[in-house]
Amino acid sequence: MATRSAARPLPRLHAPNTTAQLRRYAACVLAFALVSVAYSLATWGMAPAWQRVPNVNIGLALHIAGHLGFGALVALSLRRLDLILLTTALSLLVDIDHLGTVLGWPTVFRSGHSIGFLLLGPAVLGLLARRYDFGLRPRTVASLTAAAILAHLAWDTLSAPGVPIFLPFSVDVLPLNTPIGALLEVLGVAATWIASAGERPRNRAAAYATARS
Secondary structure (H helix, E strand, O other): OHHHHHOOOOOOOOOOOOHHHHHHHHHHHHHHHHHHHHHHHOOOOOOOOOOOOOOOOOOHHHHHHHHHHHHHHHHHHHOOHHHHHHHHHHHHHHHHHHHHHHOOOOOOOOOOOOHHHHHHHHHHHHHHHHHOOOOOOHHHHHHHHHHHHHHHHHHHHHHOOOEOOOOOOOOOOEOOOHHHHHHHHHHHHHHHHHHHHHHHHHHHHHHHHHHHO
């Protein structure tokens, strides 16, 4: 019986229970924000002359609420409150790429809403997770980052007039339709499944240690 109970995973619906873990998650969110800003600054001088900051099609509060909802939805299958909140925060922070344009800098508006950032962001965050302790495995950090970006793009198919999806290869702003948005959200769920798989060995080890204590 002891062996059987040791093989059971820990309950997965929980919040980070230590200040240290909260700090690790905060460091992950900060790292994501800095990578997003750096990617935006890398587009310095690429902004087309016709670029303007468009108004969203719906109210700003609803726009933000949509990003929070889609970010949470994509991670809901994890059944871990800490990872759901982390993914939601990352998804909302994709919009930090607006900063340069709002300040009047010649950066591409919504630069992080692109294939380039979708590939680069998770890769950089995964590499940083190997060097710094974010409280999660590097593969988990990379997968949650990808899921957050995909969830953000999925909501923007309903609320934004278009995004420079092919940046850095093209600065053209292209509209994304609802079927593409649905596909992006499904891909985000797949990314969170990879994240969940990456944490299973950690969960089993923790459960075994708890059973032995």
